Amino acid sequence: MAYSLVWFKRDLRLHDHAALHAASQRGPVLCLFVIEPSLWAQPDAAHQHYAFLLETLRELARDLKALGGRLHVRTGEVTEVLAQLHTLAPFEHLYSHEETGNAATFERDKAVARWCRAQAVTWQELAQFGVVRRLSDRNHWLRHWQAHTTAPQLPCPEPGALAFWPSPWPTQAVPSAHALGLDAWDPPQRQRGGRSIGQAVLDDFLNQRCRQYRGGISSPLSAPTACSRLSPYLALGALSLREVVQATQHKMLQLKEQQAYAAKGLEAFLSRLHWHCHFIQKLESEPELEWRNLHRGYDGLREHDVNPAHFAALTDGRTGWPMVDACVAMLRETGWLNFRMRALLVSVASYPLWLHWREVGQWLARQFLDYEPGIHWSQMQMQAGTTGINTTRVYNPVKQAQDHDPTAVFVRRWCPALRRVPDSWVLEPWRMPESVQLACGVTVRADAPAGAPDAWPLPLVALDSATRRAKDRLHSLRQQPEVRAAKAAIVDKHGSRKERDGRPPSPRRRLPPTPASTQLSLGFD
Template sequence: MSTALVWFKRDLRLRDHAPLAAAAQHGAAAGLFVIEPAWLASPECDPQHVATTLQCLAELRAGLAARDLPLLVRVGDVPAVFDELRRTVAFSHLLSHEETGTGWSYDRDRAVAAWCHARGVVWHEWPQTGVVRRLRSRSGWAAQWARRMDAPEVAQPVGYAGAAFDPLELHALPTLHSLGLPASRPLPPAGEAAAWRTLHSFLAGRGRDYRRALSSPITAPDGCSRLSAHLAFGSLSMRSVHQATEAAIAATPDRQLAYGLRGFASRLRWHCHFMQKLEDEPAIEHRNFARSCDGVRGGGRDRLREVLPDTPPEQERLEAWCAGRTGYPMVDACMRHLCATGWLNFRMRAMLVSFAAYHLWLDWRAPGLFLARQFLDFEPGIHWSQMQMQSGTTGINTLRIYSPARQAAEHDPTGAFVRRWVPELGTPAYPQPIVDERRALAFAKETLYGLRRTPEARAEADAVQQQHGSRKAGLPPSGTARRRTRTASTQGELF
């Protein structure tokens, strides 16, 4: 009799779950989630990520129990946990989704592959996004994405045979305290039920003003889908979101709602587009896409201070940016909002990174790690690709330098957002601008545009475009016939 272990990672749901469906074909099965020390110790991990995971696991465990599938939750290195379990139940098959994650998860998966090979355990993996393993060329990628997203959802099994795993103790779910972590900031509801409520409310009406609302930090919290964290933790699948959105577009008589949802649907493709970059080149988590940018920022040399000696040192600039005390009100308001809530709309995220990269001349890695801890919806592929794109180190994307004053004028015209988050503005308690904007940007533009004009940088840009650049999608706008084509903008707001 074959015995299967479903290894949950960032796929904490019942619906549209291929490993769960496959487990029903085995004589006995159980689920497993491992809280890994490598994750807890990683510089991207924050208590809010762990607390959200625990919320998802509590709901998932109850849902699986109703189908007679036990969900084991263990703390430890994955191969060691597998060894412990096999001393009681010699499972023959390991079932999981593929994962495109940070370096520690890649190393973990390699160790798991070696463990399975040494013990004769058959490991089956299924894709759960549009990311393609071992992709040879980006040509045709969009069509592959469409085929996956248009395929029927995987049916949910009614029940399982789990008797072989009965000797194993389920154990109570750990707590942040038992894991040695501090308390989390307040969190929105997590889990599959909350994910579907959020999706339905967006498709039923919140999405009506999506295109207009998504740019302002005032209107975006309600006007955006707010699905990004649910997708990051896998409490619903990208395919489910895609198909539910297309169905809502086709069914609604509300033309304004359909227009808003079509804008949202087009951006779902870019979610996987950016993740594909990390899958194809994992090193972009740590180094520049364009190696011609190596050493331009950081590396122990503070080039901005060499040009502007009255500028504070690099570490002070980073700390002021992280604390929301740069003296630029819109930047500080957005950072404080993010640190308090764990979410910020895409345009304001881009402004924060732009300010760090161009005004403060900071290398993207340290700001990126800080933001990864603040974003509840941290998704490695999107995060590191966007950090580099907004910092001008991809070699192929236009340098987009956001003016904080212009963003405030356009997206907070009454100043309500800034007054809420920077109440000390206009008093001696609020700092003066940390850098001279005009001179700092002149230095940034001269440096980067000069670099991009070199033959070496131009040649490298061609190679980056060939490997990572978008292609004409070969896809129609959502809700129209497949014969039409369009090219989407890589600057689309992500949820």
């Protein structure tokens, strides 16, 4: 008798695990996770991702042990690990989920497919999101998403239900983050990994915090508790998307009558779970969007204007705009920011600072604990204005501070110097008269170091004129006939679709809930 190999990737759970379920139908299974040094050497990989992964793997290993099995964690390139295993204990069937990853995992998967063909091993990849491989027509995508998310969940196997193949290997120690060449920084206040923590976060959100979702997700002050905070658990598959969607729909039906406000919040949350897959589908259908403009008419727009000083100031959190620098400081400490503040960072980077989305995106990928390539790169391009199909949103960092942190609680929490600056000047410290600077003990000067308690940096550029120049450059390109002409094909391939003859669904017809599938408006965000 042979066994089937289950290769865990970014699907680190036993519940609702299609690959494990399919493999177990054939007979015994061997469960494998591979720590791949070449992936951890990529510019989008960070220490925090590795630490969160190990925390999640530890729980997965414990859950498998409770079923009488074992998680084999090996370090090496996947094709080499597969070849070693195949020599020690031949297998004919490999199962995994369909991964929509970065260029490195895409190439790795192609190498695995070649290896499987050469060894006559069949490799079955199963969908774990509402993302469709080889999607032929975007018009039908929503139906796929609905079919995926409404299908019954596959329960976690009961003890004794799975047959495990005896281990061909002794246990291998996992490498340290340092040995993989990762930066030493691990945000001290980041979320911790593991399915049980993910489940607790979901539970807490659906039963308590969802009441704050509506109206609470835009301000960086309220967002940390108002948002679900499920993103890293979805990104590593500690929770299945389907279980989150179905738990939300269940809760919405409970709340519908008595607590309409909270139900509305969950409706908006559900629409984000739809966007989750909508954006990943873009990378699945066009992997090149990780490294080149979705709309090729924007090629050359920013590529030749590299400004290392602007980039360094942004990443150090010393642009001089309090809201931007506070967001960078929070991100460094927690590994998380809400959507609006992520969009603000990219907008400031892309317009007044005129930086290319690629470098900024690699830096942010390392900062975000929840880095999900499909969402990340699609959003980077959308916010930088290079998709050609989305309205250009340019966020003003001063206005965002006035709207979302009017009493400066957030900026003072993350920027020590601002604690000493009086209210009248705190959101625009560069306007502070010298006498006030002297009185409060904070000088505003170009060379102020990041995080200094007694100095604040001058803004890198004059915001209004730099933003105007950037918008003009983008818009003049957008007006060119060939750039306009190329837009239709992108809308056809990637644009979101309206439901039912182009009309948004009416609220009454929306129950039982389906996510808003109209164009990507931010609702009340």
